[in-house]
Amino acid sequence: MPPRSPETSDDGLLKGIGLWGATMLVVGNVIGSAIFLTSGAMAAELQSVSALLLAWLAGGLLALAGGLTYAELGAMFPRTGGMYVFLEEAYGPVWGFLFGWAGLLVVLTGSVAGVAVGFAEYLSYFFPSLATTRVLLVAGPWTVTAGGVVAAVSILATGAVNVIGVSEATRLQSLLTVTKVVGIAAIPVLAVVLVPVTPVWTPVVPPVANPIAAFGVAMIAVMWAYEGWSYLAMSAGEIKDAPRVLPRAYILGTLALMAIYLIVNVGYVYTLSLADMAGETRIAEKAMTALIGPAGASFIAAVVVVSTLGCNVAGTIAMSRACFAMANDGLFFRVVAGVHPTYRTPHVAILVTCIWSALLAVSGSYNQLMAYVTFVSLLFGTLVGVGIFRLRRTHATVPRPYRTWGYPVVPVLFVAGSLLLVVNTLVERPMESLIGLGLVALGLPMYWRWSRERAAAIVHGGRS
Numbered sequence: 001m002p003p004r005s006p007e008t009s010d011d012g013l014l015k016g017i018g019l020w021g022a023t024m025l026v027v028g029n030v031i032g033s034a035i036f037l038t039s040g041a042m043a044a045e046l047q048s049v050s051a052l053l054l055a056w057l058a059g060g061l062l063a064l065a066g067g068l069t070y071a072e073l074g075a076m077f078p079r080t081g082g083m084y085v086f087l088e089e090a091y092g093p094v095w096g097f098l099f100g101w102a103g104l105l106v107v108l109t110g111s112v113a114g115v116a117v118g119f120a121e122y123l124s125y126f127f128p129s130l131a132t133t134r135v136l137l138v139a140g141p142w143t144v145t146a147g148g149v150v151a152a153v154s155i156l157a158t159g160a161v162n163v164i165g166v167s168e169a170t171r172l173q174s175l176l177t178v179t180k181v182v183g184i185a186a187i188p189v190l191a192v193v194l195v196p197v198t199p200v201w202t203p204v205v206p207p208v209a210n211p212i213a214a215f216g217v218a219m220i221a222v223m224w225a226y227e228g229w230s231y232l233a234m235s236a237g238e239i240k241d242a243p244r245v246l247p248r249a250y251i252l253g254t255l256a257l258m259a260i261y262l263i264v265n266v267g268y269v270y271t272l273s274l275a276d277m278a279g280e281t282r283i284a285e286k287a288m289t290a291l292i293g294p295a296g297a298s299f300i301a302a303v304v305v306v307s308t309l310g311c312n313v314a315g316t317i318a319m320s321r322a323c324f325a326m327a328n329d330g331l332f333f334r335v336v337a338g339v340h341p342t343y344r345t346p347h348v349a350i351l352v353t354c355i356w357s358a359l360l361a362v363s364g365s366y367n368q369l370m371a372y373v374t375f376v377s378l379l380f381g382t383l384v385g386v387g388i389f390r391l392r393r394t395h396a397t398v399p400r401p402y403r404t405w406g407y408p409v410v411p412v413l414f415v416a417g418s419l420l421l422v423v424n425t426l427v428e429r430p431m432e433s434l435i436g437l438g439l440v441a442l443g444l445p446m447y448w449r450w451s452r453e454r455a456a457a458i459v460h461g462g463r464s
Contacts, residue, residue: 012339012344013080013166013237013238013339013344013345013346014165014166014167014238014343014344014345015237015238015239015240016165016166016167016170016238016240017166017167017170017235017238017239017240017245018239018240018245019245019248019249020174021167021170021171021173021174022232022239022245022246022248022249022253023248023249023252023253023256024170024173024174024177024178024253024314025170025173025231025232025235025249025253025314025317026067026229026232026249026250026252026253026254026256026257027177027181027253027256027257027260028173028174028176028177028310028311028313028314029228029229029231029232029311029314029315029318030225030226030227030228030229030257030311031177031180031181031184031257031260031307031310031311032115032118032228032307032308032311032312033115033118033122033304033307033308033311034221034224034225034227035184035225035260035261035264035284036282036283036284036285036300036303036304036307037281037282037283037284038221038222038224038225038283039052039265039268039277039283040277040278040279040280040281040282040283040286041221041279041281042055042218042221042222043274043277043278043279043280044277044278044279045208045214045217045218046208046214046215046218047207047208047274047278048204048205048207048274049269049274050204051204051205051211051215051218052218052265052269053262053265053266053269054204055215055218055219055222056222056258056261056262056265057258057262058219058222058417059219059222059223059225059226059261060226060254060257060258060261060262061258061413062223062226062413062414062417062418063226063229063254063257063258064251064254064255064258065410065411065413065414065417066229066230066254066381066385066414066418067229067230067250067251067253067254068250068251068404068405068406068410068411068414069384069385069388069404069410069411069414070086070230070233070250070384071246071247071250071251071402071404072247072388072400072402072403072404072407073086073233073384073387073388073391074232074233074236074242074246074247074250075242075243075244075246075247075400075401075402076089076391076395076398076399076400076401077089077236078236078237078239078242078243078246079236079237079325080234080235080236080237080238080321080324080325080328080346081096081100081233081234081236081237081321081322081324081325081326082230082231082232082233082234082235082236082318082321082322082325083099083230083233083234083322083380083381083384084096084097084099084100084103084234084322084325084326085233085236085325086233086384086387087099087380087383087384087387088329089387089391089395090383090384090386090387090390090391090394091383091387091390093329093331093447093451094444094447094451095383096326096331097326097331097443097447097450097451098380098440098443098444098447099322099380100322100323100325100326100331100332101440101443101446101447102373102376102377102380102439102440102443103319103322103323104319104322104323104326104353104356105373105439105440105443106360106372106373106439107373107376107377107380108231108315108318108319108322108353109319109353109356109357109360110357110360110373111227111228111315111319112155112312112315112316112319112357112361113151113155113357113358113360113361114361115308115311115312115315116151116152116154116155116308116312116357116358116361117147117148117151117361117364118304118308119150119151119154119304119305119308119309119312120147120148120150120151120154121147122301122304122305122308123150123305124147125297125298125301126298126301126302126305129146130146130147130150143364144362144363145364148361148362148363148364149362151358151361151362152358152359152361152362153358154309154312155312155316155354155357155358155361156354156355156358158309158312158313158315158316158354159316159320159350159351159353159354161313161316162313162316162317162320162345162350163340163343163345163347163350163351164343164345165343165344165345166235166238166317166345169313169316169317170317172310172313173310173313173314173317175310176306176307176309176310176313177310177314179306179310180303180306180307180310181260183299183302183303183306183307184260184264184303184307185260185263185264186288186299187264187267187268187271187284187287187288187291188263188264188266188267188270189267190267190271190288190291190292191266191267191268191270191271191287191291192267192270194291216420216424217428219421219424220421220424220425223378223421225261226257226261227377228311228314228315228318229250229253229254229257230381230384231314231315231317231318232246232249232250232253233246234317234318234319234321234322235317235318235321237321238321243401243402244401244402246402247401247402264284267287268283268284268287271287271290271291272286272287272290276290282300284300284303284304285297285300285301288300316350316353316354319353319357320346320349320350320352320353320354321346321349323336323346323349323352323353324336324337324346324349327349329454330450330451330453330454330457331447331450331451331454332450335348336348336349336352337349371429371432372432372433372435372436372439373436373439373440374425374429374432374433374436375422375425375426375429375432375433375436375437376433376436376437376439376440378418378421378422378425379422381418382415382418382419382422385411385414385415385418386415388404388407388411389408389411
C-alpha cells in the first residue's frame with residue numbers, strides 16, 4: 001500500500017476529486033440514454049403534456065430529497081463504498097454486504113453493461129457494419145453480436161482510464177458530461193427559436209381510465225432516468241474535503257439534473273404534438289429531425305454516443321468502489337482490495353468489475369437480470385433513506401458536518417416516494433421481484449464464509 005498523506009485516504013486511494021468533479025459525477029452518472037428515449041412511452045401512458053412534465057418534476061424533487069438525505073450520510077461517513085457503508089453502519093455488515101453482492105452481480109455492473117450496449121447501438125449509426133454484422137457466435141443460451149463486442153470493449157476502455165487515475169477519469173468524465181449537456185440543450189434552444197408546435201396544455205390529471213396507476217408507471221420510467229444520482233458516495237474516500245464537498249455536490253448535481261430534464265422535455269412538447277410523441281421510442285431523434293431535418297438524427301446519435309460513454313466512465317468508478325470496499329473489509333476476496341502502487345487506484349476491483357460487466361454486455365444476459373433486481377435496487381435505496389432516522393438515534397455522537405435540510409420532512413418524502421415505487425414494482429412484477437430477492441439471498445452463504453474468515457483473522461491478529 002502506498003504511503004499515507006493528506007492527499008491519500010485511509011485505504012490508500014488518492015483524493016483527486018474536487019467539487020466540480022464531484023458535481024459532474026452526480027450528473028454524469030445519471031445522464032446516459034434515458035432522456036433520449038423515455039418521454040415517448042410516458043406520453044402514451046399519460047396522454048397529457050401537463051402530467052408528463054409533472055412526472056419529470058416529481059422525479060427531480062424525489063432525487064433532490066434523496067440527495068439532501070444522502071448528503072448527511074456521506075458527510076458522516078466519508079469512506080469509499082457509499083451505500084455499502086451506509087447500510088453497514090445503519091443495520092449491520094450483512095446488509096452492506098448484500099447491497100455490494102447485488103451491485104457486483106448486476107445492479108451496478110448490469111447498469112454499466114446496459115449503457116455500453118446503448119453506446120454500441122448508436123455508434124452503429126456512423127458505422128453501419130456494426131448493425132449488419134449481427135451474430136458472431138452462438139454459445140448455448142447466449143448469442144454474441146458485434147454490438148455486444150463493441151460494448152464490452154468500451155467497458156474495458158473506460159476501466160483502463162479509471163486505472164490510470166481517478167483525477168484523469170474525473171476530468172474525462174467532466175468533459176464528456178459538459179459536452180453532452182451542451183448537446184442536449186440544443187433541443188430546447190432550437191425549439192424556442194423555431195417554435196414549430198404550440199403545446200396543448202391538457203389537465204394535470206391524465207385523461208385515462210386509471211390516472212394514478214398511469215402516473216405510477218410513468219414514474220418508474222422517470223426514476224430509471226434519474227438512476228445513479230446516489231453513486232457519488234461510492235467514491236467518498238477519493239473526494240477532497242468530503243464532509244464539505246459531498247453535500248454541495250449532491251445538491252448542485254440533483255438540481256442540475258432536474259433543470260436539464262425539465263427543460264429538455266419542454267423542448268420536446270414545443271417540437272412535437274402529443275400524438276407525435278406518444279409511443280415514440282427515439283423521441284430526441286424525432287424532435288431534432290423535426291427541427292433541422294435529417295441532420296438532426298446524426299446530431300442526436302453523436303450526443304448519445306458521448307453521453308453513454310461519459311456515463312460509463314462515471315459508472316465504472318461507482319461499481320468498482322463498492323467491490324473494493326467489501327474486499328477492504330474482508331467480505332470479498334482480499335486481492336480485490338489491492339491499490340495500484342503508482343496510480344493509487346483500486347486497479348484489481350476495477351479489473352474484476354469491468355470484466356464481469358463486459359461479459360454481461362457481450363452475452364446480453366444483463367437484460368433479464370436487470371428485470372429481476374430492479375425491485376431489490378429500489379428496496380436498498382429505501383433502506384438507506386430509513387437509515388438516516390436510525391443513525392440519528394444509534395450514532396447520535398458522530399460528527400455531522402452537514403445535517404439534512406428540512407429534516408425530518410425531506411427524508412420522509414424521499415422514503416415515502418421510494419416506498420411507493422417499491423410497492424408498485426412488487427405489485428406489477430411480483431415474479432421478477434421475488435426472483436431478484438432470491439438472487440440476492442444467494443449471497444448469504446458467501447457472507448457467512450467471508451465473515452468467519454474475517455473473524456478468524458481478527459482473532460489471530462489479536463493473539464500475535
